[in-house]
Amino acid sequence: MSQIVHDYCPVYSPFFGAMGCVAATVFCSFGAAYGTAKSGVGLSAMGILRPDLVIKNIVPVVMAGIIGIYGLVVAVLISDNLKQKMALYTGFVQLAAGLSVGLSGMAAGFAIGIVGDAGVRATAQQPRLFVSMILIFIFAEVLALYGLIVGLILNTKAAGGDGMNVKAAINTQKFLYSTSDSQKPIKENVFEFQAETKKLLQIVAHSLYSQREVFIRELISNASDAMEKLRYLSLTDTSLHSQNSPQIDIFVDKDNKTISIQDNGIGMTEKELIENLGTIARSGSKKYIESLNSGETNSSEAAKNIVGQFGVGFYSGFMVGDSIEVFTRSAIEGSKAYHWKSDGLGYYSLSEIDDSPVGTKIVINVKEDATEYLDLNKIQEIVKKYSNFVGFPINVNSEKVNTVDAMWLKDKNSITEQDHEQFFKFISKDYDSPMFSLVYRTDAPISIKSILYIPKYNPENMGFERLKPSVSLYSRKVLIMPNAEKVLPEWLRFIKGK
Numbered sequence: 001m002s003q004i005v006h007d008y009c010p011v012y013s014p015f016f017g018a019m020g021c022v023a024a025t026v027f028c029s030f031g032a033a034y035g036t037a038k039s040g041v042g043l044s045a046m047g048i049l050r051p052d053l054v055i056k057n058i059v060p061v062v063m064a065g066i067i068g069i070y071g072l073v074v075a076v077l078i079s080d081n082l083k084q085k086m087a088l089y090t091g092f093v094q095l096a097a098g099l100s101v102g103l104s105g106m107a108a109g110f111a112i113g114i115v116g117d118a119g120v121r122a123t124a125q126q127p128r129l130f131v132s133m134i135l136i137f138i139f140a141e142v143l144a145l146y147g148l149i150v151g152l153i154l155n156t157k158a159a160g161g162d163g164m165n166v167k168a169a170i171n172t173q174k175f176l177y178s179t180s181d182s183q184k185p186i187k188e189n190v191f192e193f194q195a196e197t198k199k200l201l202q203i204v205a206h207s208l209y210s211q212r213e214v215f216i217r218e219l220i221s222n223a224s225d226a227m228e229k230l231r232y233l234s235l236t237d238t239s240l241h242s243q244n245s246p247q248i249d250i251f252v253d254k255d256n257k258t259i260s261i262q263d264n265g266i267g268m269t270e271k272e273l274i275e276n277l278g279t280i281a282r283s284g285s286k287k288y289i290e291s292l293n294s295g296e297t298n299s300s301e302a303a304k305n306i307v308g309q310f311g312v313g314f315y316s317g318f319m320v321g322d323s324i325e326v327f328t329r330s331a332i333e334g335s336k337a338y339h340w341k342s343d344g345l346g347y348y349s350l351s352e353i354d355d356s357p358v359g360t361k362i363v364i365n366v367k368e369d370a371t372e373y374l375d376l377n378k379i380q381e382i383v384k385k386y387s388n389f390v391g392f393p394i395n396v397n398s399e400k401v402n403t404v405d406a407m408w409l410k411d412k413n414s415i416t417e418q419d420h421e422q423f424f425k426f427i428s429k430d431y432d433s434p435m436f437s438l439v440y441r442t443d444a445p446i447s448i449k450s451i452l453y454i455p456k457y458n459p460e461n462m463g464f465e466r467l468k469p470s471v472s473l474y475s476r477k478v479l480i481m482p483n484a485e486k487v488l489p490e491w492l493r494f495i496k497g498k
Contacts, residue, residue, distance in 0.1 A: 009087050016091030017082045017158075020098030021075040024151065027102030028071025028144075031109020035064025038113030039120065046124040056130070057123055060116025063137050067105040067112075067144045074101045074151040081158060090158045097154035104147020111140035188351035191278055193342075201315055201344045212320055212370065216250075216379065217386035218313030219261045219362060221478050223248045224390050226265025226360060230331055233266065239333045240266075244357075247393040250383070254374045257366045259320075263392075264359035267330040270350065273340050277314060277326065278348060314362075318344040320373055321364035327353070328360040386479045389498075406474070408451035408498045412439040424453045428470070428496045432456050452497035470496045 039060035047054045078094045119133035193201070227246040234240040244264050251260040268276065317324045322343060329337035337356040342348035366374060373379065380396050387394060389406035407415060407423040421433040434453040442448045452471070471488055473481035488495060 009085060013086045013088045013091040014082055014084060016088075017078055017086070017094035020078045020091075020094040020096070021082075023095065023098035023102040024071040024075040024078065025102075026071075027099075028105035028109075029068050031106035031144075032064050032066075032068035032071075033109070034106075035067065035109035035111075035113035035116065036061050039064060039116030042117035042120045046120045050124040053120075053124060053127070057120040059134060060112050060119065060137055063141050064109050064112045064116070066141070067109050070101055070105050070144055070148045070151075074098060074148065074155060077152070077155050078158075081155070093154050093158040097151040097158070100154060101144075101147040101151035104150075105144045108140050108142075108144035108147075111143065112137055115140065188349050190347055190349050191274070192347050193278060201318060213373070213382045214386070215316040215319055215364075216261075216382045217478060218316045220248060220250075220383070220387045220390060220394065221476070222313055223261060223263035223265060223360070224387075224392055224476075224478075226263050226267070227392055228265075230266040230358075233331075240331045247395060248390070249398075250379060250394065250396045252374055252376050252379055252397055257371065257374060259364045259366060259373060259379070260361060261364075262359065262361040264357065265331075267335070267358050267360055268328045268338070269330045269332065269335055270338055270352075272330070273326070273328065273338055273350060277340055277342075315344075317362065317364050320366055320370035322367050323365045325363040325365075326360065327356065327363070329356050329358055331358045385482075389474065390478065406498070408439070408449050408474075412441070415439065420453070423451070424455075424496065427498065428453070428455065430455060434496075450497060452495050454495060458494045467493045469493045472498055474498055 043054065043057055043061065046057060074097055078097060081090075081094070115133065115136045119129065119136070122129050123133060227248075230240060231246065246264060249260075249262045251258075251262075253260070324342060324344070326340040327337070328340070329335055337353045339351050339353045340348060376397055380399075380401050383394055383396060383401045388402045388404060390402060391406075393400055394402045404423070404426055407419065420437045424430065424434040424437070432455070435456045436454040438452045440448070440450045440452065450471075458467075468483045469485050469488065469490070470493065471484055472479060473484040473487060
């Protein structure tokens with residue numbers, strides 16, 4: 001496996017990206033320098049005869065100088081996406097982006113320089129040539145713009161994760177449960193969902209489109225719970241253990257239109273799969289569904305809050321998926337591995353598969369109208385928004401996303417001023433340190449743990465628009481209400497915190 005990774009992600013991959021930066025900067029600067037110098041010589045010669053036309057004829061010098069900016073822009077964008085470990089494809093695409101804008105810019109700079117030298121001299125003798133000269137400059141500048149556009153498109157291809165598909169495919173081979181020939185179903189059984197579950201699936205799949213991104217939050221929370229449960233049970237049962245350190249891996253595969261979420265937690269047995277995914281075991285869930293059927297509850301309003309209640313967060317995957325597959329094996333010694341699959345329309349299949357490591361992998365086959373969630377950057381943003389403080393590492397296509405601890409859960413005396421400053425800057429996107437900080441705890445009548453900050457400046461006093469409440473509500477380190485309006489009085493909206 002290491003040999004395969006080396007072949008597709010060699011250590012010299014970043015070299016090609018770096019060369020793309022160099023090509024964009026050097027070639028564009030060379031073209032800009034030549035154009036500026038050549039035009040400047042002609043402008044100086046013309047200025048001796050017609051000094052009154054110098055300012056008017058400085059156009060070629062300016063247009064040549066702008067070409068250097070094109071190269072700088074692409075070079076900065078490429079350098080922003082350079083990583084020590086990256087696919088060879090990404091490096092090649094970044095090199096192509098740099099060469100595209102660099103060589104086009106150099107050609108445009110030469111054209112502007114040659115025409116500018118002759119043009120400004122001619123304009124001194126015949127001012128009516130000025131318009132024609134400007135048109136030639138514009139067409140020459142467009143050549144550089146062509147290169148800039150292509151360079152930006154290529155860089156977007158590299159930065160958007162296309163170049164990591166190979167790496168993701170390789171890592172998928174190491175993924176908890178691959179769908180290789182060795183894991184074809186031994187025996188497949190088809191079951192029907194309970195009537196209540198069917199109704200619930202319809203509500204989740206068709207009434208929550210405005211909040212579809214929460215499916216990531218719910219599945220990450222389930223994965224975190226599974227690993228927490230394994231850690232807790234393993235304290236008293238030494239037979240329960242995972243061979244790997246606990247972590248959550250998310251893989252986005254654009255080519256196959258799938259999103260996979262994997263954990264190495266407690267896993268599930270066949271009985272647990274049927275109980276947890278095929279039925280609604282809790283009486284509160286059934287009562288909720290009955291109220292929907294009887295009309296006591298407004299489905300359009302109540303559905304907005306259903307995800308995350310009654311343990312049905314798993315079903316949120318059907319908001320974006322045509323079908324969902326689950327590969328799992330319980331941590332209980334001697335447990336078998338199973339494959340669960342459903343399209344959410346009333347039935348699900350359950351089959352035993354060959355042995356696989358402990359844990360659970362969920363594969364969502366993304367709908368045509370939900371392909372926006374195949375954007376690697378979007379998934380990373382959603383993870384940071386809702387699950388940034390989950391207590392286990394979360395990797396998106398092998399890159400760790402959650403890097404900040406839940407400061408409000410730490411002991412007050414263990415938090416340093418530097419910790420406060422860093423956390424405040426993270427949650428407020430401010431560049432300054434807070435004026436005051438408050439760590440507030442209470443256990444009765446409910447358990448509340450919070451950390452609040454008063455900024456040094458109020459943006460409203462500087463003419464900015466009215467602030468929204470800046471305190472977010474979390475439950476078990478998972479965001480459930482951003483910008484909560486009822487937590488603090490409205491006039492304290494300038495306070496930041498969790």
